[in-house]
Amino acid sequence: MKSFAPLLLVLAAMEGISLSQNAPYDMPPTVEPPYYRVRYAASSQPAELSYPVAYTVWMPPGVEKLRGVIVHQHGCGEGSCKSGQTGAFDLHWQALAQKHRCALLSPAYEQPAGTDCQMxxxxxxxxxxxxxxALTDLGELSGHPELAEVPWALWGHSGGGHWAGGMLMLHPNRIAAVWLRSGVPLFEAVEGRNIKPHTLPDAALTVPTMCNFGTKEGYTDKESRFKGVWPSNETFFKAMRSRGALLGIAIDPLTSHECGNSRYLAIPWLDTCLSERLPETNGQPLRPMPQSTAMLAPLPVDEAAFTAAVPAAEYKGVLATSIWLPNEAIATAWKQFITDSNVADVTPPPAPTDVQIVGDQLTWNAAADLESGIGHFIIERDGKTLATVPEKPLNRFGRPLFQGLQYSDTPTVPLATMRWTIDKLKPGETNPYRVRSVNTAGLISP
Structure with missing residues (x-):
């Protein structure tokens, strides 16, 4: 990959130069610190990547040394690949990364229409x-060379789940946790498809992993376009759990292949895993996931199987087909998710900061609520509500979000901005406006 002249590509990306990118990949969001981007051209060499790819990373402000990197990997096809361009800009995922002093990285593979995703x-x-x-080059570019060495937490959707699971098979000792949304690696060849089987190493069994997919992906809807997702997940699950893997299944009761509300379980789950596994000192190995708090539940096969998880020591079912969950809090959230996907939240979001007026523009900054993200903002003047931003939060894939949501769980474009047009203040008039955050659970900030 070094033959792709990464420095030239980095500088070009920072200046907005397309370097012969073709639509729909020629207009990614611009980057400036704390965002950085590298892009590599396609290669015709054996075992090198045959598609162009751009990696955008967000570095948590104020962090001297990173402890890890969270990777948000899109799925197959032009639409999903393009959606990867905004993954690093997601405020909700940034809140998780900030808490654990991690970078947030989102690749965007430039897969041409009609070509093989397996490539x-x-x-x-x-x-x-x-x-x-990219980790090495982005580390050098951002002043965080440790990015090339820190552990990974991988989230992947569809083909991105296949990628994240494949990385688990190849590099289990580098990975803190893996969330597989609607895609898993395969341990046997698939007739008629260019899919090579993976080998399951023992070290992969110790990495906490979650299989998450929609009920309409072959679980309740057997004729769906995505009907093969549940059988492949079931095969992967049984192969892993029969050898004691720390693996769970979370079936989204509302969706097909779209990501829906899965982030409201994925982010708390990853938060738990990162809290337990990331070493405090760089260069030390990942810590083992504690088993004293683990909860188990039966593998769902019908409505009667949606039962509450119990402490592992009390579980009476077959261990090889039991769902592993890291602790009671996650087990409670998991049970709510598989029931209606409405994971509860009782803590309000943090208040916005840096509320300013420039001309006729009211601007502010805000960190997302770790549990529930940002649904919208309330604009107040003299204690009275004037407006909400956006006026009508929308999201056809799940809870309405300030940044919106694309199919692969990334913000919509153009990226939402924290600003609202006001009547200009009179000379000497003080700022009469206040801004509140409202998370997607409806809780309001100070």
Whole structure:
């Protein structure tokens, strides 16, 4: 990958130069610190990546040394690949990264329409090497060279789940946790498809992993376009759990292949895993996931199986088909998620900061609520509500979000901005406006 002249590509990306990108990949959001981007051209060399790829990273402000990197990996096809361009800008995922002093990285593979997704979502076809090259180059560019060495937490959707699971098979000792939304690695060849089986190493069994997919992906809807997702997840699950893997299943009761409200379980789950596994000192190995707090539940096969998890020591079912959950709090959230996806939240979001007026523009900054993100903002003047921003929060894939939501769980474009047009203040008039955050659970900030 070094042959792709990454420095030139980095500088070009920072200046907004397309470097022969073709639509729909020629207009990614611009970057400036704390965002950084590198882009690599396609290669015709064996075992190197045959598609162009751009990696955008967000570095948590005020962090001297990173402890890890959270990777948000899109799925297959032009639409999903393009959606990867905004993944690092997601305020909700940034809140998770900030808490654990992690970078947030979002790749965007430039897969041409009608081509084979396996050429990138199987990491052995060059995307593993490209990813690790990007960590090195982005680390140097951002002043965080430790990015090349810190542990990874991987989230992947569809083909991105295939990629994240493949990376688990290749690099289990580098990975703190893995969330697989609607895609898993396979341990046997698939007739008629260019899918090479993976080998399951013992070290992968110790990495907390969650399989998450929609009920309409072959679980309740057997004729769906995505009907093969549940059978492949079930096969993967049984192969892993029969050997004691720390693996769970969370079936989204409302969706098909779209990500829906899965982030409201994925982010708390990853928060728990990162809290337990990330070493405090760089260079030390990942810590083992504690088993004293683990909860188990039966693998769902019908409505009667949606039962509450119990402490692992009290579980009476077959361990090889039990769902592993890290602790009671996650087990409670998991039970709510598989019931109606409405994971509860009782803590209000943090208040916005830096509320300013420039001309006729009211601007502010806000960190997302870790549990429930940002649904919208309330604009007040003299204690009275004037407006909400956006006026009508929308999201056809789940809870309404300030940033909106694309199919692959990334913000919509153009990126939402924290601003509202006001009547200009009179000379000497003090700022009469206040702003409140409202999370997606409806809780209001100070």
């Amino acid at each position: 990138w979502c199987d990491p052995r076809n060059g995307s593993d090497n490209a990813f690790q090259t």
